[in-house]
Amino acid sequence: MIFALRIEKRPSDSRLMSLLSPILAIVLTLVSGAVLFAVLGHPPLHALYTFFVAPLEDVYGWTELGVKVAPLLLCAMGLMLCFKAKVWNIGAEGQFILGGLGGGYIALELLQVESFWVLPAVIIFGSLCGLLWAGLAALLKTRFGANEILTTIMLNYIALNALLYAVHGPLKDPEGYNFPESALFSDSALLPAVLDDYRMNISIWFGLIAVAVIWTLMSRTLIGFQISVLGEDRAAARFAGFNEKRLVWVVLLVSGGLAGLAGVSEVVGPVGQLNPYIAPGYGYAAIIVVFLGRMMPIGIVLASVLLALTFMGGEMVQMELTLPKSLTGLFQGMLLFYLLACDLLISYRVVPNRPIKKGSGANLQTAQAD
Amino acid sequence: MDFDLVVNILFATIRTGTPLILIALGEMVCEKSGVLNLGQEGMVLMGAVAGFMAAVVTGHPGLGVLAAMAAGMLMSLLFGFLAISLVTSQVATGLALTIFGTGLSAFLGASYVGVGIEGIGAWTVPLLSEIPVIGKILFSHDPLVYLSWALFGLVYFCFKSTRIGLIVRSVGENPEAANAIGMSVFKVRYGAVLFGGAMAGLAGGYLSLAYTPLWTEGMSAGRGWIALALVVFASWRAERVLLGAYLFGAASIMHLVLQGLGFEASPNLLAMLPYVATIVVLVVLANDAVKTRLNTPMALGKPYRPQL
Numbered sequence: 268m269i270f271a272l273r274i275e276k277r278p279s280d281s282r283l284m285s286l287l288s289p290i291l292a293i294v295l296t297l298v299s300g301a302v303l304f305a306v307l308g309h310p311p312l313h314a315l316y317t318f319f320v321a322p323l324e325d326v327y328g329w330t331e332l333g334v335k336v337a338p339l340l341l342c343a344m345g346l347m348l349c350f351k352a353k354v355w356n357i358g359a360e361g362q363f364i365l366g367g368l369g370g371g372y373i374a375l376e377l378l379q380v381e382s383f384w385v386l387p388a389v390i391i392f393g394s395l396c397g398l399l400w401a402g403l404a405a406l407l408k409t410r411f412g413a414n415e416i417l418t419t420i421m422l423n424y425i426a427l428n429a430l431l432y433a434v435h436g437p438l439k440d441p442e443g444y445n446f447p448e449s450a451l452f453s454d455s456a457l458l459p460a461v462l463d464d465y466r467m468n469i470s471i472w473f474g475l476i477a478v479a480v481i482w483t484l485m486s487r488t489l490i491g492f493q494i495s496v497l498g499e500d501r502a503a504a505r506f507a508g509f510n511e512k513r514l515v516w517v518v519l520l521v522s523g524g525l526a527g528l529a530g531v532s533e534v535v536g537p538v539g540q541l542n543p544y545i546a547p548g549y550g551y552a553a554i555i556v557v558f559l560g561r562m563m564p565i566g567i568v569l570a571s572v573l574l575a576l577t578f579m580g581g582e583m584v585q586m587e588l589t590l591p592k593s594l595t596g597l598f599q600g601m602l603l604f605y606l607l608a609c610d611l612l613i614s615y616r617v618v619p620n621r622p623i624k625k626g627s628g629a630n631l632q633t634a635q636a637d
Numbered sequence: 638m639d640f641d642l643v644v645n646i647l648f649a650t651i652r653t654g655t656p657l658i659l660i661a662l663g664e665m666v667c668e669k670s671g672v673l674n675l676g677q678e679g680m681v682l683m684g685a686v687a688g689f690m691a692a693v694v695t696g697h698p699g700l701g702v703l704a705a706m707a708a709g710m711l712m713s714l715l716f717g718f719l720a721i722s723l724v725t726s727q728v729a730t731g732l733a734l735t736i737f738g739t740g741l742s743a744f745l746g747a748s749y750v751g752v753g754i755e756g757i758g759a760w761t762v763p764l765l766s767e768i769p770v771i772g773k774i775l776f777s778h779d780p781l782v783y784l785s786w787a788l789f790g791l792v793y794f795c796f797k798s799t800r801i802g803l804i805v806r807s808v809g810e811n812p813e814a815a816n817a818i819g820m821s822v823f824k825v826r827y828g829a830v831l832f833g834g835a836m837a838g839l840a841g842g843y844l845s846l847a848y849t850p851l852w853t854e855g856m857s858a859g860r861g862w863i864a865l866a867l868v869v870f871a872s873w874r875a876e877r878v879l880l881g882a883y884l885f886g887a888a889s890i891m892h893l894v895l896q897g898l899g900f901e902a903s904p905n906l907l908a909m910l911p912y913v914a915t916i917v918v919l920v921v922l923a924n925d926a927v928k929t930r931l932n933t934p935m936a937l938g939k940p941y942r943p944q945l
Contacts, residue, residue: 597740
């Protein structure tokens with residue numbers, strides 16, 4: 268703990284620190300990662316290189332980055348809306364799964380149909396499923412006042428079990444040697460690739476369109492303004508006559524729809540079928556993306572790339588250094604911790620601990636446990 | 638449904654409710670001091686993996702239990718440092734703790750998946766366990782179940798009739814006033830957070846050493862979150878935590894009941910039941926919002942910055 272240093276409130280929040288804090292958090296995460304690798308007996312620089320640089324050494328790597336950026340962007344842009352309104356939607360993961368499950372169901376129903384309309388039907392239905400799943404949380408919050416953190420988390424677990432039920436039961440491929448997975452989708456249900464021979468598909472455009480639309484919504488429309496006000500000062504929003512319940516519905520439905528779109532794009536994209544592993548944690552990682560991206564669209568784009576890289580790095584160290592893939596989650600959690608700690612520097616500054624004179628300003632504050 | 642089945646269901650209810658009691662009691666103490674720790678899930682997972690690893694390495698499940706509690710406390714110390722000392726947002730820090738704990742436990746336990754150990758076995762209480770029916774239901778459990786009752790008694794007694802309970806409560810209700818009369822808000826909150834961590838770690842140890850003696854990624858399966866809802870359900874009262882935990886325990890083992898009635902249902906659909914039950918509870922409670930608000934510690938979730 269910091270005994271030789273003291274934190275002191277700044278006269279006003281530092282905008283510079285608000286932008287520097289994520290960078291500082293990334294640096295601290297890298298340093299901790301290096302120490303961790305050293306402890307595990309791997310040369311730290313080589314290991315960090317394997318984790319963060321090696322995945323991007325060829326075109327395949329960059330396209331795979333796109334594969335992972337797309338769902339993160341979609342989930343994170345929706346969550347940004349929610350968090351701006353201080354609606355703590357932790358349910359992107361479940362909305363993602365429901366999107367994949369719903370879209371996958373339609374794709375399996377239309378397995379024999381060859382038509383241009385199969386793919387739009389799959390995408391729209393999947394997104395709607397994600398939207399409805401978030402709508403459930405909105406209903407529980409607005410109608411019954413149930414805490415959305417807990418309901419969305421419960422809905423995540425329910426969604427996961429629904430997926431497991433589907434792939435072990437009604438949607439299991441009868442010719443799949445008893446594996447818990449569905450039949451492969453037909454070509455007419457699959458998203459077209461951006462480049463031939465690579466897995467990156469047009470869902471990356473969905474993600475970028477979402478960034479543009481939400482950016483416009485937040486900066487150019489009345490409802491975007493209302494969302495910001497609601498998050499910053501609920502009393503003011505109420506005083507101004509904003510319909511709080513309607514805003515909660517809007518942010519949750521948009522967020523759920525986008526997460527659902529991410530989910531369905533994943534199953535009719537890189538996965539190509541339903542199986543228990545369609546959601547590798549994009550919904551949870553998107554929470555970190557939003558915080559790291561400072562709740563700003565451009566920041567979220569950059570943070571999505573970084574978090575996508577942690578997913579790739581995990582796979583890379585598993586292959587190259589035979590370390591567990593779960594290093595991804597470890598790095599992500601560490602990053603969020605450092606970010607929260609560094610965010611302290613936005614409204615406080617660290618100064619050497621001088622003896623405090625009696626009667627010195629009332630705003631002096633200390634970080635020490637007394 | 639035959640009689641033996643009923644006894645088995647009640648027996649299993651107690652086993653299944655035990656981790657929830659532990660987590661929820663810890664979280665309740667934490668919240669009574671005004672700190673909302675959403676990191677329970679991460680602490681439980683860390684307790685589970687640390688307990689399991691220690692038991693494998695030392696060959697002694699008892700040491701595993703101690704390691705589980707230590708791991709939970711270390712995690713809660715991390716939370717405390719950020720949320721209490723650095724006054725970060727308790728909601729965000731708790732979420733971070735869960736994400737971090739989920740990742741770290743999966744990482745640490747990766748090479749322990751599929752390893753078998755001799756778990757903590759049942760300890761049938763002499764004499765008492767020979768009472769018909771009751772003996773089987775109440776007195777033929779593993780020692781951690783009895784420990785959960787002892788801890789329940791401790792927490793109940795503390796808040797009912799001791800000075801410590803009063804101090805924790807006053808810090809959660811009005812930290813400024815508590816500080817003004819010379820109590821250390823920081824110390825009390827750190828103490829409560831550490832107690833919560835030890836309890837969550839113990840619950841994790843119970844899962845990986847006694848309930849199912851093995852380690853799998855994410856094996857806490859949302860119990861940390863359910864326990865958070867349970868504390869609200871119990872309106873911060875220990876006796877209602879106990880009751881609620883057993884109700885949830887019963888909901889989680891519905892498959893036994895259904896099998897007894899001759900129904901076959903998908904295990905995945907049945908696995909949804911505790912989560913659905915949690916949502917139902919949250920909805921029912923919200924209808925009673927006024928009462929909930931009256932029972933909520935006034936300073937819950939608000940960081941405390943001492944004025945010099």
